[in-house]
Amino acid sequence: MAAVAPDTDEWQPPPHEPEIGDIESYQAFARALNAPPKKLIPIGERDRRWYNKKSHILLEADPEALVTPEKLAQWRPNIDNVPVGERRCPQCGHAHKNPALVKTYCLCHHCSFIHEPASTIASMVKKKWLREQGKIRILAASYGHPSDASQAVDCTAALEALCEKSARESLFLDRTEDLRRTLSNGKDPAPGARKVVIVRYILNGRRGTVSTWEGNFAGRLKEDFEIKGGAARPLINIVRAQYGQPGGIKNGRGAFDVTDSLQARVHAARGRFCIVKRDEHLPSWFGEPSLGRAKTLTVEYEINGSAGEMHEYELNGRLMYPMSVAASPSVAPQILIESASYGWTxxxxxxxxxxxxxxxxxxxxxxxxxxxxxxxxxxxxxxxxxxxxxxxxxxxxxxxxxxxxxxxxxxxxxxxxxxxLKAGSVDATGLVQRRVEACGGSLLFFAGDSPEEELASWASVELQKLQVDPTVADDLNAELGDPTPYQSKLLHIEYLIVGHDAERRTEAPEATASGYEANFIMQRKGIVERVLTNTDEGKAFCSEHVLIGIPTIMPTVEVRYASYGHPTKPKFNWNVTEAVKWLANAQGGSRLHLDTDLDLDETFGDPCPGMRKKLVIRYYVRGFHGCTRVDEDPMDYLSTDIQIGYLPTADDPFGAKPPRNATQIAVDEIQKLRMVDATGRSTEVKEGKYTHLGRAW
Structure with missing residues (x-):
């Protein structure tokens, strides 16, 4: 902006000022008061939008209040000319206590600024490591004080040597072993302090970070530490996870990227599941990203689908062994209770x-x-x-x-x-959320005393799996307490179904990153209210069921083709795809279980009477790609558990199958020689060593 010449009484308006009339009126006002001329203070385009048309008077009255680049340079920490080997925080200017361990001690000890984000750790990964299956590669490791990097040592080489001994298939530290001798050449890096081993590694193309603490004895771990490799492909990938303020990381602060920590927990479960309990103190695990503020744990995940084929023989119209496809993973929480009260507020x-x-x-x-x-x-x-x-x-x-x-x-x-009525109520948010967890995180059910409508088929299947009898009414006074005896009460529940993409972060809404079609659950909110009256015995029952559930839009298990008939002759096979689909949908669409008491002839018919028959089912399991976010309570604990994947309490759908005898293997080989499609067309049988067994069968 142009300045006023010192030897003139006329004001020079700035070249970019659109309102010339305001400047001229102010000049006339200044001349009427015989005020000495003053220079106009230059304002950049970034600062101009914070002032209105009359702000020039205020700026001239107090020019020292304007923030100039010179003042910003004075306030900015000097991190340009630092000594060689030293690293300073760009936020507060404090030097890192041990720059050699910045990969494991990646936070500023003064302001918790993130020195080393996850993207820089990813640059350490070599391309050939991403293609390795079951091999453990140590990216960085340290042993010492949990927060003071000056009292820690680099133990990457020592752990690399341990991995080499096991052909990079496992990393094991015994709790009876003296870590001071193994990891720090016999020296104690932090005398008198409880030390921790921090390991950052890569396994099956995914990074992981795990920490293990010392126990009651110096130099000895509290429990055995092990990272297992293996060629098994993980079924779960943690795409992104953040712990801190709900908005995520802003200018390097406010939240921590904890993707590697959760992925390490998936690795420990052999790629099958990831569980974060509500009784885990999160700052002790992840650190404290924003002290005194409400924090959330946001997890974006991918669960891979699968495709396969089952086949089993019948005997006297019954299957010889049960056939089961239970490839539906657990995704919890899917229902979050935002508020719940019992009584009248x-x-x-x-x-x-x-x-x-x-x-x-x-x-x-x-x-x-x-x-x-x-x-x-x-x-x-x-x-x-x-x-x-x-x-x-x-x-x-x-x-x-x-x-x-x-x-x-x-x-x-x-x-x-x-x-x-008199006001009186109890806060039942936690109790109702625990009831949701008891039902797997995707169902809330209170049985009513005299319901008028029957339960939906998917709800009946879920309650049957949970061994819940819907005909036995729930006494809410016993479940939630009785805040106002001898008068009616109101059960008020506000809930949120988070869906598979609650944060709208996924880039492939119709297919997972691994190429499988995604199974969708849409996000929605709702309110449920029931008025209850006390009985003479002091009990309270709902007249109608309280049911909040998540029926999937698409069935998780999709039967692509099913045939029943002669093991080796396709012309004596019947296409029973629709019948098997009906059986899967009758079980909720998330599993398919055929027991040995199922009458196959009654269900499918008899394509070849008097012959032993075979049931073949080709199925496809859809994947999941979503994001869930759980808030903390005031004591730094999660409000509910997070469960993702195939939990250990359920049957492992990808586990070992029962062995087959020689005759069954022979017939299976003959079956593979024929190309059978959904229409029943087939090619001629190629002669082989099992052909005579097929004809004899």
Whole structure:
């Protein structure tokens, strides 16, 4: 902006100032007061938007308040000319206590700025390591004080040597071994302090970070430490995970990238599942990203699908062995209870009273306006009695008016009872969330006393798996407590179904990154309310079921083809795909289990009477690609558990199959010689060493 010459009384407006009239009026005002001329303070385009048209007067009155580049240079920490080998924090200027261990001690000890983000750790990974299966590669490791890098040593070479001894298939540290001798050449890096071993590694193309602490004895671990390799492909990948403020990492602070820590937990579970319990103290595991602020744990994950084929022989119309496809993983929490109360709060009482008043007003006033137009100009009280006045006068009423009058006494009675109630309630958020967890994180169910509608098929299947009897009503006084004995209570639940993509972060909404089609669960919110009355025994039951669940939009297990008939002759096979699909959908669509008590002839028919038959099922399991976010409670613990993957309590769908005898293997080989499709067409049998067995069969 142009400045005013010192020897002139005229003001020079800035070249980029659009409002010349304001400058001229201010010049005239300054001349009227005989004020000495002053220079206009230059304002950059970035700063101009913070001021209005009259801000020039304020700037001239206090020019020292303007932030200039010179002042910013004074406040900025000097990290340019640092000595060789030293590393300073760009936020506060403090030097890192041990720059050689910045890969494991990646936080500033003063302001918790992230010195080494995950992207820089990824640059250490060689391309050939990403293609290795089952091999452990140590990226960085340290042993010493948990937060002071100056009291720690680099033990990468020592752990690399241990990996080499096991052909990089495992890394094991015994709890009886003296770590000072193994990792730090017999020296104690932090005398008198409880030390920790931090290891960053790569396994099956995924990075991991794991920490293990010393126990009661110096130099000895609290428990055995092991990282297992193996050629098995992991079924779960943690795409991204952050712990801290809900907005994520801003300018290198506020949240930590904990992807590697959760992926290490997946590696420890052989790639099958990842569980984070609510009783784990997260700052002790991840660190403290934002002290004193509410934090969340956000996990974006991918669960790979699978495709396979099952085949089993029958004997006397029954399967010889059960056939089961239980490849539906657990994804929890899928239902988050935002708030739940049992009883009557002051706010809920006022809301219900207002609701009944509105119903009465809508029934009578709106009806009188429609049926009695001449009463539109009458006062409120005569108008509310319009329908009753018409009936008293012997006038005909419409069907709608009669229906309103029939409902009116019941609503007035309910409103009268509301005014007789006393406020009193208990916060049942935690108790209801635990009940959701007991049902696998995807179902909330309170059985009603006299429900009018039957449960949906998917809900019946889920309750059957959980061994819950829907005919036995739940006593909510025993479950949640009785805040107001001898009077009715209200169960009020506000919930959120997070879905598989709650944060809208996934880049492939219709397919996972590994190429499998995604199974969708949409996000939605809702409120459930039930009014309960106490029985003479002091119990309280809902009249209707309380059911909050997540029926999948697409079935998890999709049967692509199924045949039943002769083991080696396709012309004696029947296509039973639709029948097997019906069996899978009847079991909820997430599993398929055929037991030995199933009558195959009754279910599928008998394509070749008198011959031993074979059931073949080709299936496809959809993958999952989603994101879940769980808030902390005030004590740095999660509000609910996080469970992702195939939990150890369930049957492993990718485990070892029972061995087959020689005859079964021979017939299987013959079956592979034929190309059978869904239409039943086949090629000729190629002669081989098992052909005679097939003909004899």
């Amino acid at each position: 002051e706010e809920l009482l006022d809301a219900w009273k207002a609701r009944y008043h509105k119903d009465i007003f809508d029934m009578l006033v709106s009806a009188s306006r429609d049926s009695c137009p001449s009463h539109d100009d009458v006062g409120g009280a005569p108008r509310r009695q319009a329908i009753r006045a018409k009936r008293t006068a012997g006038l005909a009423l419409t069907r709608e008016d009669n229906n309103r009058l029939r409902k009116l006494p019941a609503i007035e009675e309910k409103l009268k009872k509301l005014y007789q």
